[in-house]
Amino acid sequence: MPGLESALSLLRQFFPPDLSFSYIRAETAPLFETLEIAAGAMFLALIIGLLFSLIIGARLPGSRALYGLLTTFRSIPDLTLAILCVVLVGLGPSAGTLALTLFYSAAMGKIFADLFSSADPGAIEALHATGATRSMIAFYGLLPLRLKDLLTYGGYEFESAIRASVIVGAVGAGGIGTELVGSLNMTDYHRATTLIIMLVALIAAVDFLGFYVRRQPKLLLVLAAFGAAAAWHHWPHLMVVTQALKTFRTMVPPQLPAEAVRELPTLIGQTLLIAIGGTLMAVICALPLGVAAARNISPLFISFPVRRLLEALRAVPEIVWGLILIGIAGLGPKVGILALGLHSAGALGKLYAESLENVAAEPVMAMASTGGSTLSIAGFAVLPLAFAPMTVHTLFRFEWNMRAATIVGMIGAGAIGGALFNAQQLFFYRQMMAYVLITWAMIMITDAANVRLRKYWRVSEEL
Amino acid sequence: MLKNHRTVVAFISLFLLFQVAVGADTVAVNVGMVPDAGATQVSIKEKAPLKAYLEQKLGRPVNLIIPTNYNATVEALGNGSLDFAYLGGLTYIKAHARYNVVPLVQRSSDLQFRAYFITSSNSSIHSLADLKGKTFAFGDINSTSGHVMPYLEMRQAGVDPNTYLKYRYTGSHPATAKAVESGAVDAGALDETVYQSMIAEGKLDPNKVRIFYKSKPFVDYVWVARKEVDPATQEKFAQAFTDLKEGQDEEVLNILRGKNFVRANNEEYTVLRLVAADLKMF
Numbered sequence: 001m002p003g004l005e006s007a008l009s010l011l012r013q014f015f016p017p018d019l020s021f022s023y024i025r026a027e028t029a030p031l032f033e034t035l036e037i038a039a040g041a042m043f044l045a046l047i048i049g050l051l052f053s054l055i056i057g058a059r060l061p062g063s064r065a066l067y068g069l070l071t072t073f074r075s076i077p078d079l080t081l082a083i084l085c086v087v088l089v090g091l092g093p094s095a096g097t098l099a100l101t102l103f104y105s106a107a108m109g110k111i112f113a114d115l116f117s118s119a120d121p122g123a124i125e126a127l128h129a130t131g132a133t134r135s136m137i138a139f140y141g142l143l144p145l146r147l148k149d150l151l152t153y154g155g156y157e158f159e160s161a162i163r164a165s166v167i168v169g170a171v172g173a174g175g176i177g178t179e180l181v182g183s184l185n186m187t188d189y190h191r192a193t194t195l196i197i198m199l200v201a202l203i204a205a206v207d208f209l210g211f212y213v214r215r216q217p218k219l220l221l222v223l224a225a226f227g228a229a230a231a232w233h234h235w236p237h238l239m240v241v242t243q244a245l246k247t248f249r250t251m252v253p254p255q256l257p258a259e260a261v262r263e264l265p266t267l268i269g270q271t272l273l274i275a276i277g278g279t280l281m282a283v284i285c286a287l288p289l290g291v292a293a294a295r296n297i298s299p300l301f302i303s304f305p306v307r308r309l310l311e312a313l314r315a316v317p318e319i320v321w322g323l324i325l326i327g328i329a330g331l332g333p334k335v336g337i338l339a340l341g342l343h344s345a346g347a348l349g350k351l352y353a354e355s356l357e358n359v360a361a362e363p364v365m366a367m368a369s370t371g372g373s374t375l376s377i378a379g380f381a382v383l384p385l386a387f388a389p390m391t392v393h394t395l396f397r398f399e400w401n402m403r404a405a406t407i408v409g410m411i412g413a414g415a416i417g418g419a420l421f422n423a424q425q426l427f428f429y430r431q432m433m434a435y436v437l438i439t440w441a442m443i444m445i446t447d448a449a450n451v452r453l454r455k456y457w458r459v460s461e462e463l
Numbered sequence: 464m465l466k467n468h469r470t471v472v473a474f475i476s477l478f479l480l481f482q483v484a485v486g487a488d489t490v491a492v493n494v495g496m497v498p499d500a501g502a503t504q505v506s507i508k509e510k511a512p513l514k515a516y517l518e519q520k521l522g523r524p525v526n527l528i529i530p531t532n533y534n535a536t537v538e539a540l541g542n543g544s545l546d547f548a549y550l551g552g553l554t555y556i557k558a559h560a561r562y563n564v565v566p567l568v569q570r571s572s573d574l575q576f577r578a579y580f581i582t583s584s585n586s587s588i589h590s591l592a593d594l595k596g597k598t599f600a601f602g603d604i605n606s607t608s609g610h611v612m613p614y615l616e617m618r619q620a621g622v623d624p625n626t627y628l629k630y631r632y633t634g635s636h637p638a639t640a641k642a643v644e645s646g647a648v649d650a651g652a653l654d655e656t657v658y659q660s661m662i663a664e665g666k667l668d669p670n671k672v673r674i675f676y677k678s679k680p681f682v683d684y685v686w687v688a689r690k691e692v693d694p695a696t697q698e699k700f701a702q703a704f705t706d707l708k709e710g711q712d713e714e715v716l717n718i719l720r721g722k723n724f725v726r727a728n729n730e731e732y733t734v735l736r737l738v739a740a741d742l743k744m745f
Contacts, residue, residue, distance in 0.1 A: 009645065010645045010647065023505075026504045026505065026508065027504060029504070030504065086535060087538060089542065090535070090538055090539050090541075090542045090544045091528075091530040091531065091535040091536075091538070091539055091544065092544070172530055172531035172532055172535045178531050179503050179504060181531055181634070182498065182503035182506070182529075182531060183503050184638070185498065185633070185634045185635040185637065186503060186506065186635065186637055186638070187638055187640075187641035187666075188503070188505065191503075191505065221473060221474060222477060224474065225473075225474050225478045225480075225481055226477070226481050228474075228478050228481075229478050229480075229482045233482070240543065243542040244542070247538075247541070247542075326631075327641075327645065327647055328647065331629060331630075331631040331648070332629065412631045412632065412633075422604055422632075424534065425532060425533070425534045425603075425604045425605055426534075426604060426605065426744060427534065427537070427557055427561070
């Protein structure tokens with residue numbers, strides 16, 4: 001661990017950002033590419049996801065197997081998919097588009113299928129009684145019934161796709177993420193800061209756009225046309241596809257050499273350490289920050305700046321935090337813990353604040369009427385009431401962090417992600433596939449354990 | 464129904480409009496370089512004179528591409544996204560084994576290349592043996608002067624990095640230099656030409672870092688062609704490099720960090736193949 005002094009001196013090198021017109025103009029192309037990757041992938045994923053979910057919703061033959069496939073695919077982290085796609089179709093936005101299309105087709109297919117399965121059964125029965133076929137029921141029954149929810153979820157997923165399209169760039173899949181890694185590798189820290197500002201601005205702009213699109217669904221047409229054009233432009237060429245199939249054959253069957261098998265317990269241990277350590281750090285930071293951000297507890301002059309701080313923390317994805325920290329905190333799992341901790345502190349802080357604000361008013365009033373101080377009201381009424389939702393948020397965060405822990409290693413924080421990335425870099429593709437499978441199994445197991453834990457504590461998943 | 468019709472027409476016209484906006488591909492020669500010194504729009508811009516020089520010599524437009532890592536550069540040769548590429552020694556033997564790429568030219572200095580081991584000027588490290596128990600930075604995992612050869616020499620000196628050190632891959636030579644300068648790691652190994660040019664350009668403070676060991680010479684970087692590129696174009700490309708003269712093409716030679724170019728061949732890399740296989744990197 002380097003001294004605090006050298007860490008601070010390195011941190012100072014990130015300021016001031018390079019805000020020259022020529023640089024920002026040069027970087028608008030990669031920024032646009034990031035947007036193209038996200039829009040193109042989302043356009044394709046929406047079509048594929050909708051198709052899959054309608055097949056499942058209408059209970060057409062094979063729908064069970066398809067649902068299982070979607071659940072499986074969703075458990076492979078986006079960055080892991082991006083690495084696979086970079087190997088298969090080469091560097092650049094094609095790989096990014098393909099990776100995000102796969103990831104979000106599975107994600108949206110599953111979410112939409114879940115939405116359809118909770119559609120009003122009466123309406124479906126009525127359609128069935130008219131003698132409509134299953135695909136007709138899906139198209140004329142399920143789709144109109146759930147259109148509004150589809151739009152809402154589609155919007156949320158698009159925002160998350162923008163973040164993901166930045167992240168996939170870190171492994172060479174194009175866009176501003178690629179630029180950011182390049183700048184950090186070139187030790188061009190001033191410009192790295194500029195890129196981070198541009199990325200936070202892009203995410204904010206998309207959030208804003210999402211708000212408008214939800215109110216004006218017609219705007220979706222423009223977005224869809226842009227997405228279609230981007231997907232058309234970035235879809236891999238035929239020659240690349242045939243080469244990809246050849247490359248894929250060199251990846252199977254997965255295989256680990258003996259030394260790598262001996263390393264495996266350490267790698268899995270490091271991954272768990274990053275996930276648990278990161279979540280713990282986030283909880284420790286988010287508790288005071290959440291209280292400070294809760295508008296029913298803290299005065300405005302505290303809650304307002306704390307809310308902005310939380311927004312800034314979570315606007316920067318874990319991978320990007322990791323890239324910045326690796327230069328400051330040196331090497332090893334502590335970089336991963338800090339990266340996950342900072343991002344999750346922002347996310348959990350906001351959720352904690354919301355949980356605290358959403359507590360039922362009556363018990364708090366009762367407490368206040370006895371003449372309790374603000375602190376005792378917070379401690380004895382608000383906090384205990386908000387405890388259940390806060391636990392659920394923390395559990396979901398841990399589930400999320402388990403995914404993040406498997407990928408944050410790719411940027412130099414060790415763990416399973418580091419081993420996967422190194423195997424890929426050295427062209428040991430069968431070894432890489434073995435790590436992909438292990439990553440997938442780890443996530444499936446934590447997801448399943450989390451579901452059981454929530455059931456055990458009888459906390460609803462609807463929160 | 465009419466409303467739906469209009470929606471479709473609107474969609475198609477918007478699609479076509481955006482098609483024009485996102486642009487079409489040109490028929491150009493795609494030239495790639497491993498990111499030995501960064502892979503950003505800025506570093507591509509800095510290499511504009513090289514691009515212009517190659518366009519003039521080949522008589523065709525050139526796309527200069529710098530992928531984010533060494534692996535991606537090799538895979539790009541495999542799937543046809545690159546026609547020519549500048550590779551390191553290890554990436555060359557891998558690209559040759561996988562895709563039969565053709566070695567064309569290299570700097571005469573590439574035949575006698577060295578890696579520098581550096582540490583901060585006030586550190587207690589003065590030899591490879593002093594590295595025991597320290598933190599260390601390699602460059603890209605596929606780099607010859609930033610990983611393979613330094614790794615080999617450390618092992619030969621009795622300091623196996625896997626047993627005695629904590630190390631990481633910074634991804635590039637400048638990042639290694641900066642990690643040592645800032646104290647994020649105790650020591651690191653990098654390409655000699657990158658070290659010298661960083662000092663010359665003021666990007667690295669010579670008062671803060673010092674070289675404590677220079678590796679034995681080895682064969683490193685080479686320019687290659689994808690095997691499907693027609694022989695005439697390959698020849699033109701090689702000629703463009705051997706034509707470079709000191710005093711006359713200073714700007715281009717500075718970008719390439721070299722003085723003159725010679726023809727390269729596959730046999731030069733026999734020793735490196737053995738070393739890399741022995742270190743389980745090939």
